[in-house]
Amino acid sequence: MKQTLKKILYTVRPYSLPEVFNFKIGYNFHTEMVYDDAIYAKLLSFCGQYLQITGKQAICTLMTGNSPKVAAGMKAFKCPDQKLSDRYHELSTVATLGYHGHFYLNPLHWQRYETEIRSNNFSKANLKEQFDNDLGWLKNYGINHNGLYAGGWWFMNQHLLALLIDAGFKFDFSFSKSVYFRNQFSHQLMVRNYIKTGQNFEIQIPGKGKIVEIQNLIGAPSSPLFPDYTRNLLKILDKEQTNVTGVINSHDYDLNQANTLKLFERFSKMKQISFFDAEDLLTNSFNANNRVVQIPATAFKGPAMNY
Amino acid sequence: MDYEVKIIDLTIPGMGNKIANLLNTTFKLNMPWEIIKANTYYENSIVNSPPSFYVGAFVKDEIVGFVAFKSHDFLYNGEVINCFHHCFVATAASMRGKRVFPNILAFGKEHLKKMGHVGFVYGVPNEHSGPVFKKLNYNYFGPFLKVNVINLPFLFDAAFSSWNDMDILYTDTGFYQNDYQIIDAKKNVKGKDLIIFEDLGNLVWGKLLTRKVSGINIKYFSIGGMIINKPHFFKSTVKKMFQEHEMQFAQFIFHNTSTFKQLFRNPKVAPYVEPLMIDDIALKTSEKTGFNFMPGIKDHF
Numbered sequence: 001m002k003q004t005l006k007k008i009l010y011t012v013r014p015y016s017l018p019e020v021f022n023f024k025i026g027y028n029f030h031t032e033m034v035y036d037d038a039i040y041a042k043l044l045s046f047c048g049q050y051l052q053i054t055g056k057q058a059i060c061t062l063m064t065g066n067s068p069k070v071a072a073g074m075k076a077f078k079c080p081d082q083k084l085s086d087r088y089h090e091l092s093t094v095a096t097l098g099y100h101g102h103f104y105l106n107p108l109h110w111q112r113y114e115t116e117i118r119s120n121n122f123s124k125a126n127l128k129e130q131f132d133n134d135l136g137w138l139k140n141y142g143i144n145h146n147g148l149y150a151g152g153w154w155f156m157n158q159h160l161l162a163l164l165i166d167a168g169f170k171f172d173f174s175f176s177k178s179v180y181f182r183n184q185f186s187h188q189l190m191v192r193n194y195i196k197t198g199q200n201f202e203i204q205i206p207g208k209g210k211i212v213e214i215q216n217l218i219g220a221p222s223s224p225l226f227p228d229y230t231r232n233l234l235k236i237l238d239k240e241q242t243n244v245t246g247v248i249n250s251h252d253y254d255l256n257q258a259n260t261l262k263l264f265e266r267f268s269k270m271k272q273i274s275f276f277d278a279e280d281l282l283t284n285s286f287n288a289n290n291r292v293v294q295i296p297a298t299a300f301k302g303p304a305m306n307y
Numbered sequence: 308m309d310y311e312v313k314i315i316d317l318t319i320p321g322m323g324n325k326i327a328n329l330l331n332t333t334f335k336l337n338m339p340w341e342i343i344k345a346n347t348y349y350e351n352s353i354v355n356s357p358p359s360f361y362v363g364a365f366v367k368d369e370i371v372g373f374v375a376f377k378s379h380d381f382l383y384n385g386e387v388i389n390c391f392h393h394c395f396v397a398t399a400a401s402m403r404g405k406r407v408f409p410n411i412l413a414f415g416k417e418h419l420k421k422m423g424h425v426g427f428v429y430g431v432p433n434e435h436s437g438p439v440f441k442k443l444n445y446n447y448f449g450p451f452l453k454v455n456v457i458n459l460p461f462l463f464d465a466a467f468s469s470w471n472d473m474d475i476l477y478t479d480t481g482f483y484q485n486d487y488q489i490i491d492a493k494k495n496v497k498g499k500d501l502i503i504f505e506d507l508g509n510l511v512w513g514k515l516l517t518r519k520v521s522g523i524n525i526k527y528f529s530i531g532g533m534i535i536n537k538p539h540f541f542k543s544t545v546k547k548m549f550q551e552h553e554m555q556f557a558q559f560i561f562h563n564t565s566t567f568k569q570l571f572r573n574p575k576v577a578p579y580v581e582p583l584m585i586d587d588i589a590l591k592t593s594e595k596t597g598f599n600f601m602p603g604i605k606d607h608f
Contacts, residue, residue, distance in 0.1 A: 105487040106353050113505040114487045114512070118536045120599075121483060124385035125354055153508065153536075157479070159385050179539050180507075184477035191473055299479065302386035303426070304591040 003225070010227040017230055021242050023198070023273045026281075027058040028150055028173045028216070028247040029255075030100050032070065034062075034087050035079035036253070043252045046261065047094040053264045056277035059247070060091055061100035061150040061173070064137035066130075068110040069102060085141035096278035098148030099138065099169075103130050103155065118153045119183045131163050146278055150174055150249070157185040158205070158299045165209040171281050172203075173247050176216035177236045181249065193293045197236045198244025201291040212290060214281070220250035220260045229263060245276070245286075310371055310407065312414040315361040325370050326361070333397040345496040346606055347375035347395055351488055356380050356389035357422060362415045364398075364407045371399040372407035376415050377606060380488055381426070384479040388426040388590065391419060394606035396436055409439055419588050426590040431581040431605055445584040446592055449563045451602075453577035455527075456557045458549045467542045468572045476538040478566050481597030486512065486532040489603045493531070502528070502552060506544040508536040512603075515554060528557040531603035533567070541570050564597040 017023075027050060033039045047058045063070045065081040074084060088097060103117040104110050105126065117127065138145055149164050151174035164172060175186045177197040182190075195201050198217065204210045218236070221229045237244065250260070267273045280286065315322060323340035331337055350358035356378060364372030377392040393415060398407045419425045432440050441447075456466040490512055493501055503512040513530040528548070535541055545557060560577050561567040568574050583600065585592055602608045 105485075106491075109487075109491070112487070112490070113503060113510050114490045114534070118508055118534065120477070120479070121382060121486065121534050122385055123353065123382065123387045125387065127385070157385075179472075179537070183508075183536050184475060184538070185479075188475045188477045191475060301384065303383045303388060303482075303596070304593075305426075306587075306589045306591060 006225055006228070010225065015227040015231040015234060017233070017270075017272065019272060020239075021237065021244055021272060024243075024245040024276050025217070025267065025273060026056065026214070026247040026276045028249045029058060029060045029095070030150060030152065030249065030251045031060040031062045031091075032100070032251055033073060033253045034091070035070070035074045035077045035084055037077070039253050040087055042255060042257055044091060044094065046255060046257050047091065049261055050264060051094055053261065053268055054275040056275040057279070058095045059098055059148055059173070059278050060095040060252075061098035061148060062088055062138075062143070062145075063100050063102060063152070064134045066133045066137040067102055068104070068107045072110075081137075081141065085143065088141070088143050092144075096146055096148065097143060098150065098278075099134065099145040100150050100152055101131060101134060101155075101160075102152030103127050116153060118155050119157075119185060122155070122157070122159075124159050127159060128163060131160075131167075135167060145169070147171060147282065148173070148278060154181055154183045154186070156183055158295050161203055161211060161295065162205055162208055162300070165205060165211050169211055171212050171214055171278075171286075173214055173216055173249070175213045178216065178218055180219065181216045189293065193291065195291065195293075196238040196241035198246050199241050199291060200245055200286060201293055202287075204292055204294045206294065206297065212281075212287060214286070215246040216249050217244070217246035218248060220248055220255060221263050222256050222259060224259050224262060226263065226266055308405075308410065310364045310366050310402065310405070312362065312364050312372075312410050314418065315363045315370075315373075317361070326363070326373055329370050329373055329399060330395060330397050333399070342496065343395065345492075347377050349378045349488065349492050351491050352378070352380050352387075352389070353488070354380065354387045356387070359391075360418070362411045362418070364402070364411055366402075371402045372411050373397045374408070374411045374415060375606070376419070376428070379604065380485045382483045382485055383481070387485075388482070389424060390426045391415075391428045392604065392606065393428060393430050408436065409443060412439070412443060416586065416588070423589070425588045427585045427587050427592060429583060429585045432584055433581055437581070437584075440584045443586065445586045448583040448585060448592075448596075448598065450582045451560050451577045451580040452563050452568055452574035453580065454559045454571045454574050456545055456559065458555055458557075463546070463549075464542075466571060467545075468570060470539050470541070470570075472539070474538065474569070476535055476566055476569055478597060478599075480595075481564070481566065481599055483599045484532055484601065484604050486510070486534055486603065489532060493603070493608075504544070504548045504551070506547050507540050509541060509544040510534040511544065511548060514608075515552060525556075526554045528552065528554045529608075530557060530559050530601060531608050532601045535567070535570070538570060560602050562598045562600040565599045565601075566597070567599065567601075
């Protein structure tokens with residue numbers, strides 16, 4: 001019934017994307033449940049078909065076997081680290097891998113909401129420890145993160161950016177104008193620096209280096225109706241930013257394969273839409289002419305202490 | 308001074324019961340030692356901060372004064388700052404007027420200085436202990452504010468500020484209570500009475516209470532703390548909370564320097580909640596310091 005009403009509505013008001021906008025679109029998976037045979041099969045199949053439709057590879061940012069959440073899943077699905085690693089290597093034949101970090105105040109209590117690090121409730125010490133352990137896992141299993149990162153629970157702040165830059169990451173997909181895909185640090189940074197939807201920007205930390213931000217535009221569609229997607233996209237577009245670059249995101253476990261492939265087939269027929277992948281990011285002009293945002297040293301200060 | 312002030316050795320057989328007896332006699336309560344300890348003794352730091360400790364005044368083996376120093380790991384821009392809350396203050400009636408409380412506080416503060424790396428010691432004093440803190444030159448950071456969100460359509464909406472897309476609920480120059488640590492400790496005391504509600508990255512926790520008004524039982528949710536990552540969804544988070552848990556209102560109390568006050572239209576000074584008073588140990592607080600504190604940091608919550 002709802003779908004029928006929507007179809008009627010969209011006949012009257014089709015929510016077309018204005019021709020003035022040009023889009024460069026990529027795909028970023030928050031890849032968290034590859035230990036599950038069914039989810040992995042679907043992900044592998046999707047990435048292959050996505051490559052056929054767009055001519056580009058999806059970006060799969062991965063959680064490591066070091067994550068307590070993933071480790072619990074691996075145990076339940078009888079998937080040892082080596083098997084998970086083998087699947088990640090196989091996935092890298094049809095997608096480009098990156099790193100997807102979820103952090104906890106206490107990893108032992110990972111099932112409790114209150115331990116999930118999403119914004120201000122974090123400690124630099126355990127953030128760094130878990131970050132280093134994750135990268136150690138990737139290195140141990142010969143998995144290249146390709147300098148690509150996406151934040152779990154959309155957690156991002158100056159300290160995590162510094163860790164990413166120190167570890168050689170070049171591109172991050174943790175910022176968004178969508179209300180669902182940001183934390184308050186990234187929202188503040190974008191508001192204060194007048195960053196518009198789909199505008200790439202470069203974050204510089206003096207004395208450390210830089211990282212380029214490619215925004216999340218919107219989530220992958222759960223609906224088969226194309227205007228459902230464009231209606232939501234139109235909410236965040238800015239008339240002053242007509243060149244829109246960004247990724248569409250989903251988890252591996254909540255991917256609606258049929259609807260998402262249908263969306264990209266539609267996109268592939270639209271003149272105003274082109275696609276990019278990690279190779280484009282790492283080799284061409286995505287690094288040039290980006291708005292530069294500097295994070296000052298004061299942003300790293302703790303409270304004034306007497307010792 | 309006809310009494311000795313020292314750290315209480317909890318390994319001494321029967322010491323817990325002696326403390327409980329002093330507190331129960333002073334406040335006309337009937338709390339077992341296990342509950343007193345569970346409310347005041349935190350030893351669940353994620354960075355190995357020292358646990359809580361107790362200071363007592365003794366006449367021979369008799370305990371005549373008591374203060375708990377409850378260990379908290381507060382968070383400030385990613386730094387974990389270990390601070391202490393002095394609470395459960397009691398002086399035997401026979402010892403009143405002998406400066407037992409200020410002497411215990413002074414002893415406790417010296418002990419904290421020796422421990423090193425302790426940020427501050429704080430209290431939320433009542434009308435009896437407040438004047439003592441003032442004499443001891445504690446910094447007064449002002450009152451807590453209160454908003455009761457009523458579970459009725461028009462009154463519900465009136466409680467919240469309108470949230471625009473350019474609004475931001477973020478600071479990296481203020482203290483945050485460590486809700487993980489407090490919930491972890493409270494779980495040992497409150498058990499199933501503790502409610503932790505999560506919605507789209509917003510977390511609100513507290514306890515369901517009942518108040519009798521004109522013979523009618525009013526159920527309300529007393530909020531101990533919250534982690535708000537999606538302020539634009541905050542109102543709908545509270546609405547969902549009402550749908551999931553039967554209650555007539557939800558009571559939000561937060562310090563006047565907290566960013567949380569942005570979320571509400573008209574927060575008022577909480578009339579029965581004591582102010583925040585702080586004595587710096589290794590930290591230098593200033594009038595600009597912000598405290599995103601809610602009742603979860605108090606001993607009696």
